[in-house]
Amino acid sequence: MAGKSTNPNFMNGVPELLILRLLQQQEMYGYEIVQAIRSQSNEVITVGEGVVYPVLHALEREKALKSRRKTINGRSRVYYSMTRSGSRRLAGLCSDWTNLAEAIHTMLTGAEHIEAV
Amino acid sequence: MAGKSTNPNFMNGVPELLILRLLQQQEMYGYEIVQAIRSQSNEVITVGEGVVYPVLHALEREKALKSRRKTINGRSRVYYSMTRSGSRRLAGLCSDWTNLAEAIHTMLTGAEHIEAV
DNA sequence: TGCAATACATTGAACTGCGAGGTATAGTGA
DNA sequence: TCACTATACCTCGCAGTTCAATGTATTGCA
Numbered sequence: 001m002a003g004k005s006t007n008p009n010f011m012n013g014v015p016e017l018l019i020l021r022l023l024q025q026q027e028m029y030g031y032e033i034v035q036a037i038r039s040q041s042n043e044v045i046t047v048g049e050g051v052v053y054p055v056l057h058a059l060e061r062e063k064a065l066k067s068r069r070k071t072i073n074g075r076s077r078v079y080y081s082m083t084r085s086g087s088r089r090l091a092g093l094c095s096d097w098t099n100l101a102e103a104i105h106t107m108l109t110g111a112e113h114i115e116a117v
Numbered sequence: 118m119a120g121k122s123t124n125p126n127f128m129n130g131v132p133e134l135l136i137l138r139l140l141q142q143q144e145m146y147g148y149e150i151v152q153a154i155r156s157q158s159n160e161v162i163t164v165g166e167g168v169v170y171p172v173l174h175a176l177e178r179e180k181a182l183k184s185r186r187k188t189i190n191g192r193s194r195v196y197y198s199m200t201r202s203g204s205r206r207l208a209g210l211c212s213d214w215t216n217l218a219e220a221i222h223t224m225l226t227g228a229e230h231i232e233a234v
Numbered sequence: 235t236g237c238a239a240t241a242c243a244t245t246g247a248a249c250t251g252c253g254a255g256g257t258a259t260a261g262t263g264a
Numbered sequence: 265t266c267a268c269t270a271t272a273c274c275t276c277g278c279a280g281t282t283c284a285a286t287g288t289a290t291t292g293c294a
Binding site for chain 2 (some may be wrong): 245
Binding site for chain 2 (some may be wrong): 042
């Protein structure tokens with residue numbers, strides 16, 4: 001994950017990162033995730049269902065998540081939880097993100113040092 | 118720029134952000150920007166010329182940048198510098214980025230608080 | 235002469251993320 | 265009972281970015 005030619009398309013995959021992070025804490029279902037991201041980010045980040053569901057399906061396909069159906073009040077939900085593989089994936093994405101954010105932060109704030117050509 | 122329906126496509130526009138930031142400090146030319154981003158980010162971020170030039174052209178078209186040709190050692194360079202409009206644009210992107218990064222950071226680190234349903 | 239570095243630029247493909255739309259059930263109020 | 269909203273799932277096509285690859289031309293060096 002650190003040996004690609006350049007950047008893996010920069011910050012793509014933030015929804016995936018957030019979803020994995022939420023599922024690390026507790027089992028959740030799609031609709032719930034959409035609202036959790038919105039509320040936990042103080043309305044700063046909003047991902048639609050059109051983003052969340054495809055990501056969940058892809059992660060399950062890659063065995064980073066596993067799902068089980070539960071019916072509650074006659075309402076069927078698909079609960080997702082993390083696998084060990086998903087946990088590893090989260091750790092990787094998390095460190096990628098941190099590196100990137102730090103690099104950008106440095107470029108934005110530091111650098112009153114101009115140059116010494 | 119802060120009143121879109123949801124997220125302005127998340128973090129798209131990071132190259133633009135970095136380019137504007139560099140040009141805020143000093144006049145630069147395309148090839149130089151490519152290398153400055155790479156070195157100032159400690160090799161964490163690499164943007165190719167295929168990213169930088171289109172961004173420069175677009176920003177100039179929108180009057181966020183202005184350019185002038187200089188020939189040095191028989192080598193022609195196009196130097197870009199920021200306009201007042203570009204400065205405002207940078208301020209906006211910068212604050213957008215900061216909000217986003219903070220929100221993500223909070224979701225990644227905070228939240229041992231699980232829930233209280 | 236040949237090669238690498240500099241310096242500009244464009245193009246096509248690939249990938250995300252997004253909004254819009256579609257289905258179905260449960261609860262609420264008229 | 266009916267209509268409306270909220271819940272809960274899902275898919276499709278568009279739009280916008282980024283990337284690698286490629287092309288041109290010049291300079292300096294061996």
